[in-house]
Amino acid sequence: MYSNLGYIRVSNRNLLIVCLSIQLAFLGTVGFDLLNLNIPVLRQLIGFIYLTFIPGFLILETLRLNKLSLIEVILYSTGLSLCFLMFLGVLINFLFPLVGISSPLSDIPLIVTISFVVILLFIFNMSTKSNSYYEFEYKNTSFLFILFLLLIPFLAIFGTLLVNFYQNNLLLMISILIIIGVVIFLVFKDSISKNVYPLSIYVISIFLLYHYSLISMDLCGWDINTEYYFSRLTVQNSFWDPDLSNNVNSMISIGVLMPVYSILLNLDLIWIFKIICPLLFSLVPLCLYSIYIKQTNEKVALLSAYFFVTLFVFYTEMLSLVRQQIAEFFLILLISLMVNGNLSNSKRSFLCIIFSFSLVVSHYGLSYIYMFSLIFSGILLFISNNLWIKKLKNMSHFINIFASPKKVFITQSYILLFVVFALAYYIYTSNSSAFLSLTRMINHTFNSIFTDFLDPGSPSGFSHITSSSISPLYNVAKYLHIFSQFLIIVGVITSLKETKFINITTEYKLFSIIYLLILVVSIVFPFIEISFSTSRIYHISLIFLSPFCVIGGITIIKLTSNILNISWTEKRFKNSLKILSIFFSILLLFNTKFIFVIANERPTSIPLGQEKIDLYGDEDDIISFYSQYHPETEINGAKWLSRYREHSFNIYADRAQVYNKLTSYIMPKEYGLVELTNDTTINENAYVFLGYSNVHFGLMFNKKYSEKSWYGINEISQILDTSFLVYSNSGSGIYYKPKV
Template structure:
């Protein structure tokens, strides 16, 4: 049996398309107007609000642009990307234009809901005018989507949600351990060509991505991580004032993916900011591997594309660090959309460029670091493609002249015409993205985003020869030569080094056409630039540390992940190897992919901390090993744990302080508590003073905040760096001399009066 594909709604006949969207919008509008405190209504509003505004506006724009007959993955990702762009730029226009007509609170709840609904309705009417031609909609085979393998893949995210509930409520990690183990089996099943058919590879990737992201983001009822707290502070500021101050300095304040997108989603879903960041952003980010599968599949066969995506999501950076870095989550989605446009051959050039403008601008307003990396790569690739094209043209001209000299005539009676090389990156692309990115960063938020990159370049330039190959100045090199904590950690590091070597081998293989792949010249050029970024992170002083080594690696893996698979195949199937000498047996043709899948599964079990938890070997996963860290962890693991995980008692204390402290009062806290929980839940700006290690003398009227790490573990972090930890015993007498104004057993607040 077949049903209409709801994802390719832009391909439906115009009447069905209009009715479906209108009913959806009116139903959501009724739910929003009810404003009920009924929990079921609120859940329904969250689901429908997220689904509608994350997808429908983009589908409408695709119809306006007359974009049809795309694959399901392309339609889904383009629609989501366009929808998010519409939300961010609508919020921007509201912030700029509404005050001009006397609306002092342009970003209030009512204003946002009315404007976005009106905007969607106008776009819907415009699509009816622009595209009335009959279109044949696609269909879904229900036997496939309801097959046993599909139902099994649907079950994985559900079990993940149940597993996080048991961790939060009962401190039991059994279900999550089983989920991680099952996810590790999936690539092996793919490698052996068992259970999961090729048609379900996209579903498997989406299931794995959602499960991995939720298995960390849903841990605790509160935010955890580092950057997410400051992002929440800025989003709260916009919601409290119903206005975005574009002149307020700060890199993050220039990122609309946080300061506008988060408040807008909070209003349309009815979720508070904590759950917007813990649910909406991870679920949106889960589309990134799905988009990468589409990109990889255009260039390699299905199994290799799947394994490359699994390799990408298997690192802790994807499901832990990114889950607490909202602006980069959105930026990576737009980066993948730009890559999809680069390999697209089914979209007219004009439409392709229009989408590039939208997604490129959205990338620039989402994350400065990702934008700068893409900008440098874009310029480098365009220069390479242009120069190579000129060289090829000159070569053709010289060949024609030589042929003419010996009496040969080229077809057409003249010089050979240059063939279209399939390039999708032109000077217009480079000029637009460069101009918009630099213009935005120089004009918004006091130009701090532009000043930051200038200072980074200047700092690197001043130290590149002085600190070359100095581990203290080169974070990537320090990670490579550092000594692991245990034999198991040594094995994990060895596996990571193997993947790095495979990436290099894979790049060499595609350059010399040693593999049966279809990589475009532009993709190969981007991969080379990404490889250079990775090398720079190891060799260039202060390069990876200023950009953050893990986040840099996350970005370059977007281009390099398939090269790891290609490298493995090239080595295992190379002439002279044992596998290449096999002549029979059902496993012969698939042996390289089977071995690669086993390697990736093993690497995944190490990265998630599953193996460390089983062996009780210095586990660090906040999802799997909370109790182990608290009971058996050393000073450093506990400092890292309490630096990312925020206990409930700390949240209560921070909220009390934010509500009852006297205006203008000074607050002392250690570095981690000050920058995290007091920023997000106390609404206090990130700034000194921090608790000193000795000689603590608080000023009159100042507050001193202590969290669980301070009270229970008798330790503190900072003041210079998060990883710096020390005993608080020496300054406890000075703290106790103040009046205790709040305590919940594990968090306390004192006031000097």
């Protein structure tokens, strides 16, 4: 390794030796644990680096991929490592029992097998590859500023500790202002090296994810509890059973990948979900920056990635969807391949197939959306290349926009391969539960398309737009989001005619238009909300659409300048970026609920609003807050019931408890949990579980799509009065209901 004129050149052989050193260091930490010489955090730190980067980097070296930037090396290495762990884990799971190893997914089989393959890859690369270099730029980079950026994630760690133990959100509030200041500073100051932009996006992403995920010693959210249950089942059995009928269980990202991390890092699954998964997911905005910069300039790419992370879904809903976090990372890698012109067709095709298969086995919902977008994009590309359509006068300009590029990512063979693999996998795992979900969604779509279209009373994004807001501040937040969506539409239209600061590829434009249409459909048609929430579809769409919000903002400011007879100069362009940086920062203040906490107005933020929710929240706020955040007393009640219950008895609880803590520690709903509503009758031996919001506030979470989100506990008094209290603490209660 040597440095020259602002560049660092590193020999690939030196990097291979580093890989071997990390391999040996990981084995050393395992040896320390076997000798009971436990060094806190050491195995987890070295193990994470080893599992997340080393196998993938060795595969990259095997593929002879040298024309990659530092960001691409990190991202592709991580992606290939995750693929390696998932598919090797599946092979171990099914092949080892054939040779008498009854617990294939346990520490010794995993460590021996993974280490063996990694060492083989190391030997192969050392013996066959000539010496080459990776070159990384660092010129004009302020190392003090880099050090400052690296401290930002620790603000989230210390800030959440203060919230968890002292209910003090001051450090988190100050930290949010700091990350806003960082972005505005970078946009306003041209003298700061653009080499720090990727790191800035990465640390801001980690902060936003950690400021939410590290709240509580347990899991927060909904779907994550089902994911935890099936991952824990694999860890307990040292085997993944793909025949269990559940959509979540069919995902290798949950059934294999998370358990592998937990077993090899010797870290409880709860902390895998709360620490490791956000670290992986924070690579998504970093990858988006690398995608955007290939099609715009550095500051537009920075603001585009910043806009993506400002949406609350990124650091709230997504943290309770581990399988979608992993799937989104693979989707982002596929987009990166789409816009990367430095790869040969054969190598790009190989990576494309690997990442596509990994997407399929990570999340069925995102795979279906990607599958339909592939099909429609393929149809449009076919039409655009059809000679007789090109002859139509009115269509010629539109068709030229989507003329096929020289290096085609979307081919008929690729579309067919993806569709066949996805459908085959979902049909033949978990009793076709993921495939049946698709058929139910399609069936419901056709049944609802005429009855619910544009019905403001239906549960859709359109109802949120047309309904009156609960307060003036929420009205402001709503219109800020509507305005940002307007900017996206303007940006997409603008991009159809290239300007000097954008050079968006044909296929990227095509996908962007398709995902814009998907977003519009999800808002207008209520039936989409039942299968995939509008907010999540918006988040997914922003993967493609975020740059267009910036482009649209620049376009609107430019049009305003023209109307005011102000000449459009380079300085005006830079000023437009400054205005957008402030606009996105205001969005972040609203999305984190910073503004609402300051104003004492419905402070439903889990990290920021804990000390104020009981004082300033109404019944809807309280029931929403405690359906995602679970005090320790409630968790203790769920654990007690899991340990001492009679297994033949069903367990009744409100919807929030059924899908959250009872799923985490006992079983998913379909295996014996029953939703307790205000019209439920119990005529059997059963348990009734009450959680924190039930006991403290007398509020029960209502069934889905009810007019009110809650009903009073007095409405089930007949059930409780005829039951026996068998367990109680300050945050939960368990009743035994004898058979009538």
